[in-house]
Amino acid sequence: xxxxxxxxxxxxxxxxxxxxxxxxxxxxxxxxxxxxxxxxxxxxxxxxxxxxxxxxxxxxxxxxxxxxxxxxxxxxxxxxxxxxxxxxxxxxxxxxxxxxxxxxxxxxxxxxxxxxxxxxxxxxxxxxxxxxxxxxxxxxxxxxxxxxxxxxxxxxxxxxxxxxxxxxxxxxxxxxxxxxxxxxxxxxxxxxxxxxxxxxxxxxxxxxxxxxxxxxxxxxxxxxxxxxxxxxxxxxxxxxxxxxxxxxxxxxxxxxxxxxxxxxxxxxxxxxxxxxxxxxxxxxxxxxxxxxxxxxxxxxxxxxxxxxxxxxxxxxxxxxxxxxxxxxxxxxx
Amino acid sequence: xxxxxxxxxxxxxxxxxxxxxxxxxxxxxxxxxxxxxxxxxxxxxxxxxxxxxxxxxxxxxxxxxxxxxxxxxxxxxxxxxxxxxxxxxxxxxxxxxxxxxxxxxxxxxxxxxxxxxxxxxxxxxxxxxxxxxxxxxxxxxxxxxxxxxxxxxxxxxxxxxxxxxxxxxxxxxxxxxxxxxxxxxxxxxxxxxxxxxxxxxxxxxxxxxxxxxxxxxxxxxxxxxxxxxxxxxxxxxxxxxxxxxxxxxxxxxxxxxxxxxxxxxxxxxxxxxxxxxxx
Numbered sequence: 001x002x003x004x005x006x007x008x009x010x011x012x013x014x015x016x017x018x019x020x021x022x023x024x025x026x027x028x029x030x031x032x033x034x035x036x037x038x039x040x041x042x043x044x045x046x047x048x049x050x051x052x053x054x055x056x057x058x059x060x061x062x063x064x065x066x067x068x069x070x071x072x073x074x075x076x077x078x079x080x081x082x083x084x085x086x087x088x089x090x091x092x093x094x095x096x097x098x099x100x101x102x103x104x105x106x107x108x109x110x111x112x113x114x115x116x117x118x119x120x121x122x123x124x125x126x127x128x129x130x131x132x133x134x135x136x137x138x139x140x141x142x143x144x145x146x147x148x149x150x151x152x153x154x155x156x157x158x159x160x161x162x163x164x165x166x167x168x169x170x171x172x173x174x175x176x177x178x179x180x181x182x183x184x185x186x187x188x189x190x191x192x193x194x195x196x197x198x199x200x201x202x203x204x205x206x207x208x209x210x211x212x213x214x215x216x217x218x219x220x221x222x223x224x225x226x227x228x229x230x231x232x233x234x235x236x237x238x239x240x241x242x243x244x245x246x247x248x249x250x251x252x253x254x255x256x257x258x259x260x261x262x263x264x265x266x267x268x269x270x271x272x273x274x275x276x277x278x279x280x281x282x283x284x285x286x287x288x289x290x291x292x293x294x295x296x297x298x299x300x301x302x303x304x305x306x307x308x309x310x311x312x313x314x315x316x317x318x319x320x321x322x323x324x325x326x327x328x329x330x331x332x333x
Numbered sequence: 334x335x336x337x338x339x340x341x342x343x344x345x346x347x348x349x350x351x352x353x354x355x356x357x358x359x360x361x362x363x364x365x366x367x368x369x370x371x372x373x374x375x376x377x378x379x380x381x382x383x384x385x386x387x388x389x390x391x392x393x394x395x396x397x398x399x400x401x402x403x404x405x406x407x408x409x410x411x412x413x414x415x416x417x418x419x420x421x422x423x424x425x426x427x428x429x430x431x432x433x434x435x436x437x438x439x440x441x442x443x444x445x446x447x448x449x450x451x452x453x454x455x456x457x458x459x460x461x462x463x464x465x466x467x468x469x470x471x472x473x474x475x476x477x478x479x480x481x482x483x484x485x486x487x488x489x490x491x492x493x494x495x496x497x498x499x500x501x502x503x504x505x506x507x508x509x510x511x512x513x514x515x516x517x518x519x520x521x522x523x524x525x526x527x528x529x530x531x532x533x534x535x536x537x538x539x540x541x542x543x544x545x546x547x548x549x550x551x552x553x554x555x556x557x558x559x560x561x562x563x564x565x566x567x568x569x570x571x572x573x574x575x576x577x578x579x580x581x582x583x584x585x586x587x588x589x590x591x592x593x594x595x596x597x598x599x600x601x602x603x604x605x606x607x608x609x610x611x612x
Contacts, residue, residue, distance in 0.1 A: 052507050073513030085504035089526055099512035146512075158504075 001028050001064060003154050003186035004049065009058035011041075011048055011210075018044050020210045022058070026154075026188060031180050034190045035197040035233070036207035042190045045207070046156055049188065051075050063153040073102065075154075078147035082159040084139045086131035086146075092118075093127040096146045103150075110149075117148040120182065121175070137168045144179070155187040161196060173199060194234050198222070206230050228329035231256050237286055237298045242271065244324070246293065253332065256323040259286070259300035262315050264307075269314035273297065278307050289313060362588065369393050369581035376577055393578030396569075397586070400579065405558070406565035411590060413475055413561060414543050417482035418536050424483070425490025425535065426498075426528070430520050432491070433498040434506070444495065450488030455481065456548060466553055473556040481549050486539040497531035498524060533601035540598070544591045562587045 004026040011019040018041045026032045034042040047053045049060060051072035060067050067075045078099075086095050093114060100110045118124050121141045131139055140160060147155055157176070161169045177200055180187055191197055197204050198218045206213040206221065206229070214226040218234075225231035231239050237259045244253035247270060264287065273291035287299040287307050299315060307313070324332040367383060368376045375388030382388070397403050432444045455462075462481060463472075471477040501524050509519040525532070550564040566583040569576040 047507075050507075050511060052510060072507075072511045077511065079508070079511050081504035081508060083502055083504045085502060085508035087505075087508075087523065089522070098514075102513035146508075 002026065002061070003028050003030065003063060004188070005059075005061045006049070007059040007061075009045075009048065009060065010056045011044060011053065012056050018210050019048065019055075022210075022212060024205065024212065024215070026186055028186055029184045031187045031189065031200060031202045032205060033197040033201035033203075034188065034205050034207055035192065035194060036213075037233070038192055040207045041210040042192075042207050043158060044210075046079075046158055046188065046190050049154075050077055050079050050156055073099075076152050077154045077156055078150040078152040079156040079158065080140075080143045080147050080160045082162050084131070084136075084143045084163070086139060086142055088131055091128050091130055092123060092134070092142050092145075095131065095142055096149050099146065099150050113149040113151070114145075117145040120148065120179070121145050136164055137172060140164060140172060141175070144176070148179070148183070153186065155185055157187065157189040159191055160189075161191070161193070176200065194236060198234065204234075206233060225323065225331065227331050228254070228256065228325040231323060231325070231331075235259075237300060239323075240297045241295065241325070242291070242293055242297070246271065246291075249324075252327045254325045254327075256325060257317050258321070259298040260302075261321040262297075262299045262317045264299060264301065264305075265314050265316040267314065269316035271297070271315040272312065273315070275307055275309050275311050275313055277309055280304065287313070289315065291315070365581050365588075366585050369578070369585045371578075373578055376581075390578070393576075393580075393582030394586075396576060396579040397582045400568065402557070403562075403565060403583070403586075406560050406562045407586070407590070409475060409559055410544060410562040410587075413478045413482065414540060414591075414594075416475075416479045417486065417543050418540055420479065420483040421486035421490050421539055422532055422536060425487050426494050426525060426532065427520070428487070428491045429494035429498050430524060433495045444491075447491045448488055450484075451492060455485045459548070459552060463552055471553075473554050473559050475554065475559055477553045478549055478559075478561070481553065482539075482543045482546075486535075486543070489538065490535045493535055494528060494531055497528045501527050529601055533598040536598045537595060540594055541591060544587075 002025050004024070006022050006024045009019055009022040010017065022045065034045060036042050044053060048055050049062075051067065051070060055068070062075055062077065087098065090098065096114045096117060097110050100113065105113075114127075118127060121144060123138070123141055123145055126134060126138060126142075131142065134142065140163075143160070160176070161172055164172060173196060176189075180200075189196070189200060201218055203215060204218055204221055205215050208229055214221055214230045216224075221230055222234055225234070228241070232241075235258060239256045239258050240262070241254045241256050244255055245251050247255055249255065271291050273289040275287055276290050276296060277288040279286040279288070282304065284303065285301045285305045285307070287301060287305070289297045289299060291297045297315070326332050364380065368380060370384040370390065370393075371382075371388045372390040372392065375382070375384070375390075379388075384390075428447060432440060432447070466472045466477045471480070505523055505527075506519055509523050514522070545563055546561075547563045547567070550559075550561040551567075554560070555564065562583070566580060566587070569579040569583065
């Protein structure tokens with residue numbers, strides 16, 4: 001069964017078209033991540049799915065039934081917000097129980113579900129605290145708990161990790177992945193962070209300017225990007241682009257090379273330039289080289305290397321691991 | 334304040350300025366209260382002296398209590414002020430919520446229209462208001478005053494509150510919607526508690542002019558049963574003889590309730606400011 005299907009979805013604010021002809025299906029139990037730069041419409045798309053915004057045209061089906069005119073509370077969804085959005089006047093228990101009370105669940109059922117969710121998210125010690133007495137990570141867990149207790153057909157996450165610090169972000173990411181395995185629920189997750197997208201997703205939807213650029217598993221998108229935008233967006237450090245002419249190819253084309261596919265070689269290689277900066281990360285080393293084109297060229301070396309800025313280096317790579325893009329950004333080969 | 338940055342001269346100067354200002358501001362109040370406890374002669378002999386054993390007198394308060402129905406005037410003022418504040422805050426907040434939360438045709442225009450009242454004093458329309466009240470039979474009722482004051486207070490209330498409501502997190506309201514709360518529940522349970530400091534500001538701004546107003550009570554509700562405190566005190570001020578003891582006593586009594594209301598609202602104000610300061 002499909003958890004969500006969008007057909008020909010459009011959304012405009014006044015004259016501004018924010019979403020353009022979105023077609024998408026999410027299968028039952030799938031974890032789909034919407035990713036794209038800020039302003040690409042990914043949050044708006046999520047809000048349209050949630051029913052917080054009306055679509056200008058097109059159809060939304062959740063769990064097989066059309067929800068175009070269904071209010072958010074009746075769509076069988078639950079949403080986790082970036083700013084947690086916990087009710088400040090209620091304690092953790094009541095924050096989680098509120099939606100169930102509104103649905104008219106029995107007391108015993110509410111208690112059971114809250115107990116289950118708080119066990120899963122290790123929130124038991126905090127049930128009687130107010131949100132203001134919790135740390136950021138705890139608050140986000142409560143927000144996730146509030147979604148879990150509703151046992152929705154579809155979970156919606158709106159950049160849930162953006163307000164957390166790096167260490168906590170990693171932990172919560174693992175927790176969300178664990179949650180997805182435990183619940184086997186369909187989830188849609190919006191983020192601008194490509195690491196979150198790559199690590200969590202069953203499928204990634206890359207959006208740009210309100211359009212779907214490419215849909216696929218993380219590795220499909222990484223290994224076989226449909227265009228220059230997707231190639232550049234996924235992967236950190238991002239892909240290098242070199243004008244074809246520099247490598248003896250036709251004019252007007254660019255060649256994309258992932259930083260990890262480049263080696264520093266002794267003899268004169270395909271490209272050469274001056275090292276302008278070195279980032280030592282311990283596990284790997286990023287060497288940034290000025291090769292005389294507009295953008296600096298990044299080389300990712302595994303392990304620790306002592307490279308001095310200012311040295312001349314030669315770069316080698318295999319043609320099989322390069323991508324060719326036309327001047328309009330389309331993939332040529 | 335940081336100890337290293339504390340300069341004794343600056344601290345002293347700041348306190349001196351504040352203390353001088355406090356003295357100037359409180360001086361009239363002090364004179365009123367002190368003289369309300371003195372005999373008539375003592376008031377004019379030494380207006381600034383504290384009441385002593387020979388000059389102390391409760392005659393003013395006795396006159397006030399005997400003359401007219403002062404408790405009733407008090408009650409009228411209280412009813413009018415509290416009811417007007419209640420309606421100003423309720424309707425003002427609701428209008429502000431609609432303006433800040435919903436996108437509808439003419440939203441900006443409606444906001445401007447509602448704010449227009451800030452620039453036009455309501456007293457310009459006194460004659461029309463009086464005619465209206467006569468025709469609807471509301472003359473000499475407290476309701477007439479409550480309606481006028483509510484109308485007078487709404488523009489500023491809508492203006493201030495809609496600014497504050499825009500700052501309330503959208504996510505919070507949306508979370509409520511997804512959890513199945515009605516718009517009314519979202520408004521009363523989620524949004525209003527968060528704009529409480531702004532509500533207190535609006536309440537304080539509106540309360541004092543309403544409590545002190547003489548104009549509309551005199552025109553719309555001058556009957557014995559609907560007199561407000563300010564109007565009631567006027568019986569002691571005559572064209573030829575003014576009973577100063579009684580006037581000062583009445584004024585002293587009139588300060589009290591407004592002081593109590595102010596303390597209640599200003600505590601809200603401070604609580605709101607400090608609760609937002611610490612994340």
